[in-house]
Amino acid sequence: MKHNIPIKRVEKSKVEELDFNNIPLGRTFTDHMFICDYENGQWNNPRVEPLHLIPTHPAAMALHYGQAIFEGMKATVDSEGIPMLFRPQKNAKRLNLSADRMGMPHFPEDLFVEGLKQLVAVEQSWIPPQEGSALYLRPFMYADEPFIGMRAATSFKFIIIASPSGPFFTKRIKLYAETKYIRAAEGGTGEAKAAGNYAAAIRPTELAKAKGYDQVLWLDAAEHKYIQEVGTMNIFFKIDGKFITPKRDGAILDGITRMSVIDLLRDKGYEVIERPITIDEISEASKKGTLEESFGTGTAVGIAYIQEIGFGDETIHVSDESPVGLDVNETLNGIKTGKIKDTFNWMVKIEKELA
Template sequence: MAETLSISENLVAESNLPQVDFNNIPFGRVYTDHMFVADYVDGQWTDLRIEAYGNMSLSPANMALHYGQSIFEGMKAFKDADGNVLMFRPEENAKRLNRSAERMCMPSIPEEIFLSGLKRLLEIDGDWVPNLEGTALYIRPYMFAMDEYVGLKPSLNYRFMIFCCPVGAYYSQPVSVKVEEEYSRAASGGTGEAKAAGNYAGSLYPARLAQQQGYDQLIWTDSIEHKYIEEAGTMNLMFVMDGELYSPALSGTILPGITRASVLQVAEEWGVKVHVGRLAVETVIEAHRAGKLQEVFGVGTAVTVSSICRIGFRGEDFELDMENRELSQKIASYFESIRYGKQEDTHGWIEKV
């Protein structure tokens, strides 16, 4: 890579923005005008460019399609009252992408390329960041193998891309979850802590079975005993029991969520007693039976903070009191305030484009 970062630009003549109804945005189906692209060839990242969002040509023998070398990130950009575009801890997404890349035997991408490409893309498509309450611009950075070869080995060439889509809420209502005790999302020594595409493909069938039973999502448990809580498919999990906050520990099978880490830090600063460790399903169920399980909620980029209204476990449903969500609502309000620039960011987490 040259010493001076150079990004070429081939911009659209006419924006699609006037065609978008921001009052009715389906999640993940409307895309901004442009995307950022970089190619890894001969051991270096080259041809950094911003071009019109559109389809690309791939070989039928593309290795990502056959062997799954594909990783991604999820981020959001927000707009404050003055029209400034704000991002939440983007450098953490760059670091996590590179940790995923190492696990999947893929090259790291310099943070300068990740962040410079992202910022320039948001400068160009900044008008796409919605300013209605509860909306944001979802950002999808990802990398995948580009070699044309039907043989099991790491690819030599890769492509890194970023595209964006304006979105509303991922879950518009509190969600119901089922404890999964048959299928596993990840096993010790596997790829569970990487944000690898295959992790999500493997979760779809068990999630569909749960949806057929009337649940929105799963609570994944450990792959050995199916005894300990790990995460939900789209979010890390938090439990408030007897006024204290519990979160499953990062064990190599749980995605290290950036929102998760931020929530735990803020809760401790507020004086909430925080427990991070192994958390048995039975512990949560016993707390519910004893009237000590006050809140269950998920946290993540897509969902931010999502309340859980019902837990299904071994044929029995355990309802949560949706009138008693003091901590999760306080957390949701705080993160919304700093992400939209309504409140001072004392942690240095918000970056203005």
């Protein structure tokens, strides 16, 4: 279905002020935003307009009860400068899965993708062309109804903002296997991309960083034994030639990079097993010398190579090199920049008429 998305443009773009070789992380925003309002049981008035502050009532329910969810994805350009999105329908579906868990309304999937396309078409001069760089897109939904009381809100905003980003984590990273705090428990909100999940992770991440680690490796809530995921990434291990990644169990995020990396690894001839995996198993494999490599996967970072994991008093050495991780990252970046044929049909090009 085609939606009518009116566009109100800024008089003068700020893009000339951006140094594309030195992009401050998460601090630069493009000129426009996509916005849509939910009232009386339906989404109304989708539009692209100059980025602006949003008036917030002090009783807006998202501020008190946390009905707030988000997505994260990237737009890149191919060698001819045509802007493209990576699997945006998957983000549209995942937003609605998060909405279900948090008692929020679905956002129409076709409007989600069209809103993204329209915003990216308007902002295409902001897409950094360098490999590994991209225009990060942040769709989000929150309850803006002013009401004090515990129930689902009746009015919401859905907004997409965009922020150019340079390459992430270039160094190998160190993880801290967390045995006190947890991210998600069975029946909780772990599979939703809910703002509160991230709020609860901030303090443990600060503590891990103070100990010299880059990110937290989350373990299961009941036994602190089974590996879940890392910060804003899913995780893969290569043991004895085979890849293992924690099975989806409702507590981990269904990462779009994760599902794509599983396909790429299988396409390259590797066996990939999705199953529960314990931190003790990783420690044993490291001692036996069968732990060959490990990496995290996520939209922000692409692939982050893991060097070691701190677990109690132990330092689990993973590896100093990640040949398969590097190869998969190159393939992913190649597909995202049109240098490698997109045999999986993942990329969604932005039509010329929108631009």
